[in-house]
Amino acid sequence: MNFNRRALLLCAAVALPLAACSKKGPDGSSLEAIQARGKMVVATEDNYKPFEYIENGEPKGLDHDLLAGLKKKAAFDIQQQIIPWSGLLPGVTTGKYDAAITAAVITPERLKTLDFTMPIAEATQYYVVRAGETRIKGVADLAGKKVGVQSGGASFAALDDLKVTLAKSGGELGEVVQYTSFPEAYQDLANGRLDYVINGIVNLTSLTAEQPGRFRIGEAAGRPTYAAWAVAKGNITLLNYLNAYLAGARADGSLFELQQKWLGASFTDLPDAAPQ
Structure with a gap:
């Protein structure tokens, strides 16, 4: 069992607001820094149906519903920026955004600069x-x-x-x-x-x-792949916080219900951690 998996199980067993996982990520976006300033800034793509999109001025899709659930559990404010894809992941790596709450496909190239949560869906x-x-x-x-x-x-x-x-x-x-x-x-x-x-x-x-x-x-056209949320490379405390929330959504079945609602299928056999 690797560190991230052990940390995930530990975090899932405690309340989400607690910074139970001690490895510190990038200072500006670590869970400790977010708790200290009282807010987390996340980015979501503007046009990636059915995961996230705008319809009649209203955000819709799987990621928006998952984010709504996260906001209810968080002990700090979560501010969402809905932006075009081109600036989304670069904004996370530079620290402009704390996390990408988007269906980003896990690729070897992206793993060089980002850490990914447990998958939220298949993305082959x-x-x-x-x-x-x-x-x-x-x-x-x-x-x-x-x-x-x-x-x-x-x-x-x-x-x-x-x-x-x-x-x-x-x-x-x-x-x-x-x-x-x-x-x-x-x-x-x-x-x-x-x-x-x-x-x-x-x-x-x-x-x-x-x-x-x-x-x-x-x-x-390619090998099996998965979609997940992303944080800057090394930001383990925030990664574990988001993983704890997603683990809870799997455990209570809400993730699979939302998958069925937005994706037309539920993926109950997804990996417990992002493939490396």
């Missing part, structure tokens, strides 16, 4: 095509095709896995177009400017359920 990357697409029947058919991904996101990271898969059948990755947000990529796909888009399975399930006549999900 799949491809999506137009509903009437006949050229693409499987991953091998993606060779040479034009793909849309989110700049700096997990879909971009999945391209490394896809390159390896395509090479096994003698294929190569085609042109890659990076987008700030997925709605732009989906629009270009629908208009024929892209051949396919890569995104997490939960997001694509939501997309195709809403627009079955426009889009169709294909196969996995």
Whole structure:
């Protein structure tokens, strides 16, 4: 059992406001610093349905409901900033935000500068095509095709896995177009400017359920991955605090109920800690 797992079990057994875990993270965003100033500042993405998005001026999605539960339990104020994806994780690493309350996919590159909570959902990357697409029947058919991904996101990271898969059948990755947000990529796909888009399975399930006549999900384009919240690397006290809350949400079943509500499925066999 590693340190984080031992600390998680300890924290889950005590009240959330207590700083029971002694390893200190970055000074500005440590749990002790947050308690001293009486507030925590978190960032959430503005357009990542169904995890977090704005509808008629109201924040909605899995992460917003989970954050609402955290606010009820916290002994300090939690201030939320809803921002575009591009500034979210960098804002955590620089200390602008204490935590990213967003469905950030855990990748080896991100693990260099961030620590992740226990997963909140599966996030394996799949491809999506137009509903009437006949050229693409499987991953091998993606060779040479034009793909849309989110700049700096997990879909971009999945391209490394896809390159390896395509090479096994003698294929190569085609042109890659990076987008700030997925709605732009989906629009270009629908208009024929892209051949396919890569995104997490939960997001694509939501997309195709809403627009079955426009889009169709294909196969996995990368290895199994998970979505989780993030804090700056080494901020163990805050990480354990958030893990304790999520562990409680798993134990009382509320996490799985919210997954079913927003994602259309519940993931009851998620890892207890972020895969390293």
